[in-house]
Every structure is written in structure tokens, then in C-alpha cells.
Amino acid sequence: MSTATTAPAAKPAEGLFSKKNRKLITDPLNDNNPITVQVLGICSALAITVKVQNAVVMALSVLAVVVVGNMVISALRNLIPGRIRIIAQLVIAAGLVTLVDIVLKAYVYDVSKQVGVYVGLIITNCILMGRYEAFAMGNKVWPSALDGLGNSLGYAWILVVVGIVRELTGSGSVMGLRIIPESWYATEGGFYFNNNMMILPPMALIIVGIIIWIQRSRNTKLIEQA
Amino acid sequence: MNLVNIFIKAVFIENMIFAYFLGMCSYLAVSKTVKTALGLGAAVIFVLGVTVPVNYLLENYVLKAGALAWLGDDFAQVDLSFLAFIMFIAVVAAIVQLVEMVVEKFAPALYGALGIFLPLIAVNCSILGGALFMQERQYSNVAEATSFALGSGVGWFLAIVAVAAIREKLRYSDIPAPLRGLGITFILTGLMGMAFMAFMGIKL
Numbered sequence: 001m002s003t004a005t006t007a008p009a010a011k012p013a014e015g016l017f018s019k020k021n022r023k024l025i026t027d028p029l030n031d032n033n034p035i036t037v038q039v040l041g042i043c044s045a046l047a048i049t050v051k052v053q054n055a056v057v058m059a060l061s062v063l064a065v066v067v068v069g070n071m072v073i074s075a076l077r078n079l080i081p082g083r084i085r086i087i088a089q090l091v092i093a094a095g096l097v098t099l100v101d102i103v104l105k106a107y108v109y110d111v112s113k114q115v116g117v118y119v120g121l122i123i124t125n126c127i128l129m130g131r132y133e134a135f136a137m138g139n140k141v142w143p144s145a146l147d148g149l150g151n152s153l154g155y156a157w158i159l160v161v162v163g164i165v166r167e168l169t170g171s172g173s174v175m176g177l178r179i180i181p182e183s184w185y186a187t188e189g190g191f192y193f194n195n196n197m198m199i200l201p202p203m204a205l206i207i208v209g210i211i212i213w214i215q216r217s218r219n220t221k222l223i224e225q226a
Numbered sequence: 227m228n229l230v231n232i233f234i235k236a237v238f239i240e241n242m243i244f245a246y247f248l249g250m251c252s253y254l255a256v257s258k259t260v261k262t263a264l265g266l267g268a269a270v271i272f273v274l275g276v277t278v279p280v281n282y283l284l285e286n287y288v289l290k291a292g293a294l295a296w297l298g299d300d301f302a303q304v305d306l307s308f309l310a311f312i313m314f315i316a317v318v319a320a321i322v323q324l325v326e327m328v329v330e331k332f333a334p335a336l337y338g339a340l341g342i343f344l345p346l347i348a349v350n351c352s353i354l355g356g357a358l359f360m361q362e363r364q365y366s367n368v369a370e371a372t373s374f375a376l377g378s379g380v381g382w383f384l385a386i387v388a389v390a391a392i393r394e395k396l397r398y399s400d401i402p403a404p405l406r407g408l409g410i411t412f413i414l415t416g417l418m419g420m421a422f423m424a425f426m427g428i429k430l
Contacts (some may be wrong), residue, residue, distance in 0.1 A: 042250035202419030209412030216404035224407030
């Protein structure tokens with residue numbers, strides 16, 4: 001899976017943004033993207049990308065939970081007994097997600113309504129468990145925070161791209177801002193129709209499939225050997 | 227009759243994979259061969275069928291606003307619903323452990339078949355998703371919740387077995403290199419989802 005699983009023994013003199021630490025952030029953006037390469041966290045990525053706004057809220061929620069969770073688990077890594085580590089990680093994730101859910105309900109209630117059960121499903125979002133298990137359990141707090149940040153940014157950009165494509169073609173707007181002018185629509189005497197297919201679930205899968213296709217044809221070392 | 231409706235609806239119209247993308251991670255990872263897909267699918271049906279009813283009881287007799295009224299009037303005001311996520315995931319993780327131990331003890335053959343998949347299931351979104359949808363849709367009794375759970379499980383099973391069968395055949399196809407593996411599986415699932423959308427017109 002990830003190349004970052006081996007715990008590097010960080011030297012005390014190492015800077016906060018040394019080359020290795022920067023790589024923790026940049027790697028998951030492309031070469032080791034959580035969605036298109038590690039295949040983690042697909043469930044929520046597809047379901048909530050009908051609108052860009054939902055995608056952004058979801059991405060920020062995941063960012064908060066992964067970064068904070070990574071730091072907490074990394075700080076506790078020597079105290080968590082190996083046999084029950086999955087349950088310990090799940091409890092920490094569930095606690096953080098509960099906080100995120102309450103915050104969303106308080107500040108962006110309508111988005112929280114639309115995102116619905118998928119906020120709860122952040123708990124079982126594989127990115128969380130993947131990063132907690134593969135990185136935070138074996139690394140210090142600061143690299144874990146960067147790793148969480150990098151992975152959730154890698155997750156975020158895919159979400160936002162899928163969201164933009166689906167909202168633009170499906171509703172003619174981006175972030176609620178109208179891009180296709182009202183006067184073009186057939187109902188107003190124009191020629192344009194929204195592509196209603198784009199707001200249905202199957203198209204999200206196909207768009208992610210196409211993103212993977214483009215990414216792998218540009219970055220040929222990611223091609224799977226059959 | 228209502229139970230049958232809920233079951234059919236959960237299998238086809240509100241399919242866990244094609245309509246809600248739940249359990250996608252293991253769906254993509256374990257669908258390379260039909261044999262393993264069958265094992266994981268069976269395990270999902272089993273675990274959903276056990277955890278959703280338990281979570282239903284927990285939701286309605288402990289967590290929901292006013293659910294503790296059976297303890298006495300003092301408790302009628304208590305609303306513990308903010309604990310739902312933690313309780314649901316704890317129940318799921320605990321039951322998966324328990325099921326694993328029970329199956330290992332009393333049905334070694336089944337354990338051999340499901341063994342490696344059971345621990346994976348605790349973090350399968352479709353299990354927690356089942357619990358959260360059950361909470362959102364407010365089924366009126368345990369039988370309905372169980373019927374929904376089994377239906378979702380069967381729907382998930384169908385989806386993963388179908389895609390595994392297609393992927394086995396795909397091995398002999400000439401797919402563009404960058405699309406091989408993950409990419410084509412996404413597009414396939416999208417196409418299967420479109421086919422499944424035909425069920426949406428059915429009124430139950």
C-alpha cells in the first residue's frame with residue numbers, strides 16, 4: 001500500500017518542513033493518492049459530490065478528523081495494546097466524528113441535512129483507518145499530522161474535481177454560482193438542457209474512473225500489471 | 227407483505243453499492259475472484275442481519291429522545307442521540323468479534339470460509355451505513371429493521387458477486403493500459419448502477 005509505512009527514525013535536528021516531511025504532504029496528492037491509488041474512502045467520495053459545496057464540507061470534515069485523529073493516535077501509540085487497537089482507533093474516530101457532526105449541525109445546517117448519514121460514515125471511511133493503522137501507530141506526532149494533512153488534501157482535490165464536473169454539467173452552476181446563463185435554457189426559449197444523468201449516482205463512478213484513466217496515462221508508473 | 231416490500235426495496239431499488247456506494251472499499255479490493263466475493267458477501271449479509279436489529283433496539287430503547295422512559299418518569303427527558311455514532315460502531319465492532327469467536331467455536335467449516343473476512347467487516351461502511359439508514363428511516367419494529375438489513379446484505383452480495391464475475395471475464399479483454407484494474411472497475415460499476423436504476427420505476 002503506502003510507501004510511508006516504515007517508521008523513519010527522525011533525527012532531533014530535523015526541521016519542521018524538511019524534505020522528508022514535505023514529501024509526506026505532496027506524495028498523497030498524486031503518486032499515492034488515497035482515492036485513485038490506495039483506493040480508500042470511496043464511499044463518501046462518490047455519494048456527496050452532487051454539489052461542490054457538499055464536497056468541500058465533506059473534505060474539510062475528513063481533514064479535521066484525519067489530522068486530529070492521526071495526532072491523537074500517534075501520541076497514544078505506545079499506550080494502545082496491539083490486540084484491541086482497531087477498537088481503540090474506532091472509538092477515537094467516532095468521538096471526533098461526533099464532534100464534527102455537532103459542529104456541522106450548528107453552523108451549516110442545510111449542508112449537514114444533505115450530507116446526512118455520510119458524516120457518520122466518516123468513521124468507517126477507510127482513509128481514517130488506513131492512515132491510523134499504517135502511519136500514526138508507528139510515527140511521531142508531527143509527521144503523523146502532516147501525513148494526515150497530505151492524505152486528506154489528496155482526497156479533497158478528487159472530491160472537488162468530481163463535484164465541479166457534476167454540478168456544472170448537472171445543474172449549470174459551481175458552488176451555487178450560475179455558470180450557464182438562465183437565458184440559454186430551453187424553458188427560457190434557449191437551446192440548453194441540464195444533463196440530469198450527471199446528478200445520478202452512477203456518473204460519479206464513471207467520472208472517478210475517467211480521472212484514474214487520465215492520471216495513469218500521464219503517470220505511467222501507476223499502471224496496474226494484469 | 228410490508229416486510230417483503232422492504233426487503234425487495236433494499237435489494238434492488240436502494241442497493242447499498244449502486245445507489246449509496248456503501249462498502250465500496252472492500253467491494254473494489256475483494257472482487258477479483260468470484261470465490262472470495264462469495265465469502266465476503268455472505269459475511270456481510272450475516273453481520274448486517276445481526277447488527278442492525280441490535281442497533282435498532284439500542285436506538286429505540288436507549289438512545290432516542292425519550293427512549294429511556296421505560297426506566298421511569300425521571301428518564302423520559304433524556305436524549306442520548308449524540309452518542310449514536312460511538313454506540314453503533316462499538317456494537318458493530320463488538321458483535322464482529324463475538325461472531326468471529328462463536329463461528330470459530332461452533333462452525334469451523336464456516337469459519338474457514340468467512341474467517342479472514344470477518345475482521346475486515348468491522349470497518350466496512352455498509353455495516354455502519356445499515357445502522358445509520360435504519361436510524362434515519364425510523365422503521366416501526368424490529369422485524370422491519372431486520373428485513374431491511376437482510377435486504378441490504380443480499381443487495382451487497384449480488385453486487386459484489388456480479389462484479390467479480392465480470393472482472394474474471396475481463397481478464398481476457400484488451401483494456402487500455404491506464405484503465406486496467408481500478409479504472410475499468412469504476413466504470414463497470416457505473417454501468418451496472420445505471421442498469422440497476424431501471425428498478426427505480428417500481429412502486430412498492
